[in-house]
């Protein structure tokens with residue numbers, strides 16, 4: 497437990513401090529006389545010669561009437577060294593409420609938020625779990641025992657469950673014809689082998705499950721069930737083979753929805769349909785989600801997911817970078833900064849994605865392994881660990897040859 501003495505009653509302050517110290521609970525006291533252990537308490541905007549005092553903030557950020565019009569420039573560029581001098585709860589609020597995503601709404605070619613203007617770029621970049629490191633330091637400074645235990649999970653996006661199988665007669669024949677026209681005999685022979693009962697390149701599920709079991713990590717699969725389109729190249733959701741795969745994985749591990757890529761004016765309706773498709777397949781309400789292409793709009797996507805009954809969203813990360821978009825590797829409750837409310841939606845961050853490492857960072861296998869080692873070391877005992885992999889990239893074939901070694905680096 498952490499005790500905070502303050503007369504400030506703000507929802508924002510409560511949110512930031514409670515998310516920061518979780519799973520430790522926060523005991524709020526308006527009067528220092530009510531503290532159990534004043535020598536280990538935080539005195540927020542009030543004076544004391546005991547405990548740790550956090551002085552007044554430059555801004556009235558805890559007021560619900562206050563909205564940032566620009567990034568704070570008084571935190572300096574070495575936030576980790578200054579976490580005891582500044583209002584740490586304001587930093588936590590700013591990062592977790594994703595204020596930058598409202599202030600700098602520049603989008604990339606897929607309509608995703610650009611990371612260039614994030615405040616972390618003024619510090620030591622995106623690849624640092626600032627909040628987790630500051631939390632560990634604060635707990636040590638206060639001399640409190642921590643009950644936090646790191647969680648490690650495998651999360652797999654399934655955009656296309658099989659390379660060749662269960663796609664329906666029309667697409668299977670179309671694929672055969674395409675291989676022939678393109679003289680792609682390697683694909684043709686793989687396709688024929690798979691169709692005759694041999695192996696399908698994207699069928700890496702038993703590999704993932706065996707790795708998860710061996711290392712005692714939880715595995716989660718997010719399935720794309722959108723109608724076929726340029727960016728949604730999954731199997732038809734009616735496919736019996738696909739449905740059986742989902743049901744089988746749902747028995748042994750966790751399954752969530754992977755809402756498809758749609759024009760913004762259509763995505764709410766399409767997402768509702770896709771969530772319902774998965775619900776019908778597994779016969780239970782769907783609680784977990786991650787956006788295909790990590791494509792989301794703040795705050796609309798989160799409000800939609802909440803309305804659809806989703807309890808945990810796993811999209812909080814970056815498509816072209818590695819690191820921590822919200823400055824933390826640990827899950828937290830989403831704060832709706834426009835409506836000033838603490839939502840019920842839990843945000844579950846990840847560090848990096850297979851395609852970000854290979855295609856956008858341009859890393860080879862050795863570099864990717866070294867980066868994973870260093871990122872895992874940084875948050876050891878202080879944060880959680882998740883990456884995004886795809887069933888396709890775990891095929892260890894073609895352009896992904898050798899990448900199973902990168903995947904397995906996580907367990908070492």
Ligand SMILES: [Zn+2]
Nearest residue numbers: 653655788789
């Ligand atoms: Zn996807």
